[in-house]
Amino acid sequence: QKFVYDFTEGNKDLKDLLGGKGANLAEMTNLGLPVPPGFTITTEACKVYLASGEEPPALRDEVSAHLDALERKMGKKLGQPDDPLLVSVRSGAKFSMPGMMDTVLNIGLSDDSVAGLAAQAGDERFAWDSYRRLIQMFGKTVLGVDGDLFEEALEDAKRAKGVTVDVDLDAGDLKRLVTEFKDIVAQETGRDFPQEPRQQMDLAVRAVFDSWNGDRAKLYRRQERIPHDLGTAVNVCSMVFGNLGPDSGTGVAFTRDPASGQQGVYGDYLQNAQGEDVVAGIRNTVPLAELERIDKGSYDELMRIMEILENHYLDLCDIEFTIERGKLWMLQTRVGKRTAGAAFRIATQLVDQGLIDEAEALRRVNGAQLAQLMFPRFDEEAADGDAVRKLGRGIAASPGAAVGKAVFDSYTAVKWSRSGEKVILIRRETNPDDLDGMIAAEGILTSRGGKTSHAAVVARGMGKTCVCGAEELEVDTKRRRMTVPGRDGKDGLVIEEGDVISIDGSSGKVYLGEVPVVPSPVVEYFEGRMHAGADDADELVRAVHRIMAYADRVRRLRVRANADNAEDAARARRFGAQGIGLCRTEHMFLGERRELVERLILAHTDEEREAALGALLPLQKDDFVELFEAMDGLPVTVRLLDPPLHEFLPDITELSVRVALAESRKEHNENDLRLLQAVHRLHEQNPMLGLRGVRLGLVIPGLFAMQVRAIAEAAAERRGAKGDPRAEIMIPLVGTVQELEIVREEAEKVIEEVERARGVDLKLTLGTMIELPRAALTAAQIAESADFFSFGTNDLTQTVWGFSRDDVEASFFTAYLEKGIFGVSPFETIDKDGVGSLVRSAAEAGRATRPDLKLGVCGEHGGDPESVHFFHEVGLDYVSCSPFRVPVARLESGRAAA
Ligand code: ADP
Ligand code: MG
Ligand code: MG
Numbered sequence: 001q002k003f004v005y006d007f008t009e010g011n012k013d014l015k016d017l018l019g020g021k022g023a024n025l026a027e028m029t030n031l032g033l034p035v036p037p038g039f040t041i042t043t044e045a046c047k048v049y050l051a052s053g054e055e056p057p058a059l060r061d062e063v064s065a066h067l068d069a070l071e072r073k074m075g076k077k078l079g080q081p082d083d084p085l086l087v088s089v090r091s092g093a094k095f096s097m098p099g100m101m102d103t104v105l106n107i108g109l110s111d112d113s114v115a116g117l118a119a120q121a122g123d124e125r126f127a128w129d130s131y132r133r134l135i136q137m138f139g140k141t142v143l144g145v146d147g148d149l150f151e152e153a154l155e156d157a158k159r160a161k162g163v164t165v166d167v168d169l170d171a172g173d174l175k176r177l178v179t180e181f182k183d184i185v186a187q188e189t190g191r192d193f194p195q196e197p198r199q200q201m202d203l204a205v206r207a208v209f210d211s212w213n214g215d216r217a218k219l220y221r222r223q224e225r226i227p228h229d230l231g232t233a234v235n236v237c238s239m240v241f242g243n244l245g246p247d248s249g250t251g252v253a254f255t256r257d258p259a260s261g262q263q264g265v266y267g268d269y270l271q272n273a274q275g276e277d278v279v280a281g282i283r284n285t286v287p288l289a290e291l292e293r294i295d296k297g298s299y300d301e302l303m304r305i306m307e308i309l310e311n312h313y314l315d316l317c318d319i320e321f322t323i324e325r326g327k328l329w330m331l332q333t334r335v336g337k338r339t340a341g342a343a344f345r346i347a348t349q350l351v352d353q354g355l356i357d358e359a360e361a362l363r364r365v366n367g368a369q370l371a372q373l374m375f376p377r378f379d380e381e382a383a384d385g386d387a388v389r390k391l392g393r394g395i396a397a398s399p400g401a402a403v404g405k406a407v408f409d410s411y412t413a414v415k416w417s418r419s420g421e422k423v424i425l426i427r428r429e430t431n432p433d434d435l436d437g438m439i440a441a442e443g444i445l446t447s448r449g450g451k452t453s454h455a456a457v458v459a460r461g462m463g464k465t466c467v468c469g470a471e472e473l474e475v476d477t478k479r480r481r482m483t484v485p486g487r488d489g490k491d492g493l494v495i496e497e498g499d500v501i502s503i504d505g506s507s508g509k510v511y512l513g514e515v516p517v518v519p520s521p522v523v524e525y526f527e528g529r530m531h532a533g534a535d536d537a538d539e540l541v542r543a544v545h546r547i548m549a550y551a552d553r554v555r556r557l558r559v560r561a562n563a564d565n566a567e568d569a570a571r572a573r574r575f576g577a578q579g580i581g582l583c584r585t586e587h588m589f590l591g592e593r594r595e596l597v598e599r600l601i602l603a604h605t606d607e608e609r610e611a612a613l614g615a616l617l618p619l620q621k622d623d624f625v626e627l628f629e630a631m632d633g634l635p636v637t638v639r640l641l642d643p644p645l646h647e648f649l650p651d652i653t654e655l656s657v658r659v660a661l662a663e664s665r666k667e668h669n670e671n672d673l674r675l676l677q678a679v680h681r682l683h684e685q686n687p688m689l690g691l692r693g694v695r696l697g698l699v700i701p702g703l704f705a706m707q708v709r710a711i712a713e714a715a716a717e718r719r720g721a722k723g724d725p726r727a728e729i730m731i732p733l734v735g736t737v738q739e740l741e742i743v744r745e746e747a748e749k750v751i752e753e754v755e756r757a758r759g760v761d762l763k764l765t766l767g768t769m770i771e772l773p774r775a776a777l778t779a780a781q782i783a784e785s786a787d788f789f790s791f792g793t794n795d796l797t798q799t800v801w802g803f804s805r806d807d808v809e810a811s812f813f814t815a816y817l818e819k820g821i822f823g824v825s826p827f828e829t830i831d832k833d834g835v836g837s838l839v840r841s842a843a844e845a846g847r848a849t850r851p852d853l854k855l856g857v858c859g860e861h862g863g864d865p866e867s868v869h870f871f872h873e874v875g876l877d878y879v880s881c882s883p884f885r886v887p888v889a890r891l892e893s894g895r896a897a898a
Pocket of ligand 1: 036087088089090091102103105237238239240241242250274275276277320321322331332
């Protein structure tokens, strides 16, 4: 096994082994781009280290061999006193992750070699600046010294000299600072700053490995559903210097605007600076376009390289570069993060440019992005009107409309959001310590930093609304307030913690108070209120329209909706639903009809019961007529009554009190007394495992027959009206084929009766839900009696895991998620190994019995992207989800097939 790869040995497809950064450094090297030479230690080495607590024995020698080769290539040795080779040690996992160890630059510098560096560069200031940066970064990230101690010492040095920026410190100042920094390290760690270059490097590599299991990295992985066992690679890269004076500098760039997808020059540049300075906001950066004026040669070279990269990666790339005395060096590239809207736009732009095909375009977007585009936005008229006070404008860093109470620290954000408050996290700038608060907040507002700042990058990744760099707003986190300057004749004002503000991540505007929101154009388009071909349709709507069309063309899964009234059904249809996969009938028993249900439950005699059922029948029938009309020509699966009866009866405590009060007044309400008896009789310890579903139908004579009759008569009526009703009757909570046989026999009798009376063949089908483990395990038998299966994955998840969904999510799921027992709730994304394997085997067994068995799924999983891919893979015919998720399910079904 090989643990170390030279940059010339890897390529972009080796992300698993070399991490994203390493794989792309190799790719750029092989493209002939100017990348400083170096090598990558693989994720496999990291995994060995994490498992055993020690580096694999072969690693040391391999690193030595690669370091030798690097030294030969560069013509100098690591830390060589008269002319030191310096390197950076950079973490780089498969997915970029905040919380991983920060990069340490200038490794190899020591008390001995700092003079050599100064002599070689002819710049003493530069050498001492590099050395103090090394001790600072190494001290903080490798040795775990509190970074503030260094920051404070640096601030003190600037103050003592009466300057505000680090570039105004001279060699003597920096030399003194180095001494101070070394003292800090000695004091805090009880050891001297390591002078031996190779030891510096080895310690840094190990720190990168260790950071994989840091709290922040773990939290981020859970959030982003990144597996915990990937490990990280480590890149060792020879240094180039952006801090060698005004003809040097460092910057970041995008090949397109990550917010809109537009091609152009996007990025930030900072002269005489190193590494993180650009994103850390220590000095003001200039827009990348200015580089043309500062250093035309390097600018042209950068533009040329950006074009090469776009044409090579066929996608938006982001880039880190450094200019050392007029020479451009590429330090990183990757396919860049983008907003949801830009993802759709870029995918279609690239198709039009002939760079990718439609199937690839479909892979470039996803359901989560589409869902995000369906969020409402601020009502522009209200937002621009005089009634709303505008506080300022920052950079539109991550779209969305967020309203919430102002909070100024992560801790408060988490605390308030736990108690149900919506909050906007306001910071001067964010850093990885703010991650919890960013997750908890509706949106993030910062007063510093650009599109590449931490806040912007992380918020975009999380799909969270973010406005950054709102410079007029003065954020004072210590006093928990933000000062807004006066403008347009209005006085300035102070926003205190708890004041409500609104932020618009699409325009960058910040408002006082709650701005009303309106539906997104994408929803308007799905609703049919906006046409993709119309002149005023924006580019986004056109892009969504095209990509949805690709998806619909290639997908195999059909998409239905869960809907139980005509209105929802009609909306679902507009959103592209191809039928109803689940019509719940329980709401049809609530409201005014509750009384009829009470009568049914309290019935003593057959006559009483039949009278109650007889009263319910026409009401039920009318419900179905409407539904079949809305879904004319498309299948409608109606589930017979499922929930336990007590849900239709008054609350036991309330009723007991009422009866007791009446008794104390010597009143006698016969009905209440009977009701109370019934409530007691029907009371269950575990109602979800009690008298519900098919069990109800078998115990209450005539109940299911009434429902079946209502369906049949509604279908007959629609036929009479020249409609095309396609009803499917679904029996819930079946555990054994015998239950289904009894219900089927009874139902068929009723259907025949209706058919004979009306003189039509209704072609009703009858199937069952598979939502109990026993049903899944005996699917071969159950299929004998079922025309279709619909997997009820909510109940199936509950019963397979033995989790009561209503209870466990609040009680211990957080702990389970934190401990990494599962990366995501099994109620959100199907548990493929457990619940999913039952679905797979039941589908196979059912089809073995009856090859034409129709298979679908209803429940939350039907609209969950990852689950949809799974259902595609196991060969189901359709998924059913809430009307609003239908476009997401269509898109993901297409992606699964593309
Ligand atoms: P991150 O993953 O946080 O971007 P990087 O490893 O890319 O971390 O490095 C942090 C900063 O240091 C970046 O600005 C990068 O360009 C810079 N940097 C990394 N290695 C070198 C190097 N060998 N020479 C000069 N700058 C470097
Ligand atoms: Mg980087
Ligand atoms: Mg169920």
